[in-house]
Amino acid sequence: MNASFRISGAGRLSQAKTASFSFDGKSYLGIEGDTLASALLANGVHLVGRSFKYHRPRGFLSAGAEEPNALVQIVRDDARKTPNVRATVQELYDGLTANSQNRWPSLAFDVGAVNDIASPMFSAGFYYKTFMWPKSAWLNFYEPKIRATAGLGVSPDRPDPDHYAARYAHCDVLVLGGGAAGIAAALAAAETGVRVILADEQAEFGGSLRFESGARIDGEDGFAWAQAAIAKLKAMDNVRVLSRTTAFGYYAQNFVGLVERVSDHLKSPGRELARERLWQVRAKRVVLATGAIERHMVFANNDRPGVMLASAARTYLNHYGVAVGRNVGVYTANDSAYAAAIDLRKAGVNVAAIVDLRDNPSGAVIDEARSLGIEINFGRAVVSAGGKLRVSSMTVQPKNGGGERRIAVDAILMSAGWTPSVHLFSQSRGKVAFNEEARRFVPGTYAQDCVSVGACNGTDGLEATVDEAYAAGAQAARDAGGKDSSGKMGKGAKPKVDASESWSRGMLGAAPGAGPGTTVKAFVDFQNDVTAKDIRQAVHEGMHSIEHVKRFTTNGMATDQGKTSNMHGLAIAAETLGKPIPQVGLTTFRAPYTPVTFGSIVGHARGALFDPTRRTATHGWAAAQGAVFEDVGQWKRAWYFPKAGEDMHAAVNRECVTVRKAAGLFDASTLGKIEVVGPDAAKFMELLYTNPWEKLEPGRCRYGIMLREDGFIYDDGVVGRLAPDRFHVTTTTGGAPRVMHHMEDYLQTEFPHLNVWLTSITEQWAVIAVQGPSARKIIEPLVEGIDMSDEALPHMSVREGKICGVPTRLFRMSFTGERGFEVNVPADYGEAVWEALWTEGQKHGATAYGTETMHVLRAEKGYIIVGQDTDGTVTPNDAGLDWAVGKKKTDFVGIRGMMRADLVANGRKQLVGLKTKDPKVVLEEGAQIVEDPKQAIPMKMIGHVTSSYWSENCGRSIALALVAGGRDRMGQTLYVPMPNGTIEVEVTGMVFVDEKGERLNG
């Protein structure tokens, strides 16, 4: 393809370095250093997309990050299909493949464009009106249709194969924006020796110096000066220079989020390169040098491909060497578009006419345009652009009405003036102020340690900008603790501006021809297809706050966040309301400044690295035995140990029966363990648990219940008293951290007079539960120094000694109802001791069992699991655990809450057992319980199933449930309505096996 719009001698790219690329399947040639936009324009391609709502053909509005129209899909492979990439930002690489979006079947012929003809249906607020009725149509008709036609690209359907890096950084001065202002500020700050980070979203620094051909600094062309200054900054040890890096969010205490695009511009980024890098920077001072964004003119059909911002046309010419047309028109309300006309004219492009809304402007730039023979029309407006897939003409009229004249053009360059980019300032919670004279919002009241310089601060002119920025950079460095630039490091000098371009103010709102009473499609917000008429309609329909106007029309709510449209929309709303602009107010800017990928936020925290994985000492052994694991919080726990041919059901049944017939080994290491030590340990335990502890003898254990102050069960566990001043406390697996937090809270803040230390020992001790009639026979041969007879080591006692030659805290306790032990050994010995116990266990027919069997066995005995059978609204009495509350105690956490009227009232939900009338039916946990299944829906629910299992030992299903007044309902029949029919259940006690508890000693 012949790049016929590339102007030889123009631009800064080397013509020798070509890159081929494709757009919608067609191949083109570009040049290295191009953006996709400049490369397409060099090939004369303006039509690149269809608009969101009306499917109108669209081209390039801008040459930068503010682009609302030219969104494309970049396809590297099946997993890398990035939608909504701004073609004006995407750098070209050899082999780049891009597709247009939001069109079917093709970009030039799009069926969805019927929306444009049917547009009265889609006027302001159409989301809220058109699709409201009938309700069911939303799901079945409107939403699928809207989704099909109004897509903004297609998501890749495979996991993202790229990786994303992340860095934290600290600096004294963070400079955001690398135009003349940012560079001057960075130079001044860097020369003091403080740590400086300078970031800019573009591949090359320079900002508007990329197109301002009239700027000269320190005797050089402005852009060349910028490159030299950046080279100088890069060479300094105290400076980090980040290009292709967007500051997207400004958070509290000068915390700024930046995304660096590391490899999206490369032909074949290697695996060693991240796609993007998230920088989280904490800066002592921030200098905002974010520049200004040019506004378009609001007139009929101002969205036709070929109609673009004047500064964009200059950028394409002066930086990329591309003419955006051969016969361009200019429509402006300020001086800066003249420079575009002059640059293009000098490059050999015909400028058909300049149309200037102003009556009699004067100045050097106007004189120069005139001297080049360009036709200039003052006091006139472009009332309409002709053409469809590409602009073909502009219709000009005196601004107060009169005869129309149609001028043939192939591009219209427009400028309504410049809007200071106060986005980051606004995100920092600074308050903007409206400058009446210049008709723009500028930074007003600062909320953080930052300063705005240059165009984003409403400072006009290059010399004033550089002066202001240099002074602010030096001041920021001083404030951050740096030395004055006249000090040790000070060898810099303020850049000297030798020449700059003239600057004048512009206009806000709709231009003549698109004013009140007109119904033309004069776009304010291109990306969301919002016209001047829509804004007026919103006001007429009662939206009087700009926040309401914004939401009703969706003006400024697209991915470009209204960078070009907000001020126009505000001005039109203010005019319609008959109010001054500041009274209507500016909408709040929020992060992100430009769209940020999920990948950059997520970084490495995905897959296995999303959350830490905790494994017990026996994990490897269990895995080798073929155990199936389940996630319990961060822990991997052995769930069941299937033998060949067994499914989960068969394995669990076998494990359950074997434990009660012989014995079983279970890894209980994940239980939380806290050592409570000190002279006041017992006093502390008295306050934190409902039970009495002072009289518990060393060597004995007790089941403890912990409440919150409101009287509800918070945690439970067996506590062993190792010595008068030492308790070994166990907690639930999931509760360990919060129990520790709860204990520390009371110890540090309510009971600081108690002399106690708390230490988490969860990971220090591996715990092997050996349960079942043969449990003692399995352990005994391996133990030294502990008398394991029932007399010496009765149920609920603890001894310290040795097992397999290593220290142990041996608990006699049971969560199965069988004779049981929990062998605590230092975690490093956990696997070895397990294997020794396993070898012994084999002699007695023991099985290894997992968490599922543990759950069934404890439910057979009616032992609760806090968090499953309780839900944060269950008292000890509700759970049938009144016996564990010390009746003579005068204080413990929860003692008062437990006595609240509602908590002692009749009819509270109480834990009971349930047996289904059909023993084969296993209830669903969480299922609701009713008294009368024939009552009308919604039925009165009197409780729910908390635990439910098949019990092979009982030969039937068993369940626990919380039921209103449950203990008074023994023997009653209740009902569990399910989708496939109602299940009859009988209320029973909670113990299904060995009600008398004889097996604990059996």
Add this chain to the structure above:
Amino acid sequence: MLLIRCPYCEEERPELEFRNAGEAHIARPTNIAAESEDDFEKFFFIRSNPKGVIYERWRHIHGCARFFNAVRDTVTDKFVMTYKAGEPRPAKLPGASK
């Protein structure tokens, strides 16, 4: 991410190291079992939830693990100051106009 000064570590650390622990200066009654329903309600359930300056407890849970008190503006999220647990509510706030 906020920076919070731990009065025990005596330095500013990132918010990730801390956990909020609710309103400060609400002492647990010494004879709590004898509290009336109304008094218990005030102690346990009622919180000031102000728009503006709040006195609250924080814990440097991933640092020194100590609980301390902080004065924070709920509108701006700015920490006015922090001080150790057990110290009285500061009579005067640094640089406060409210």
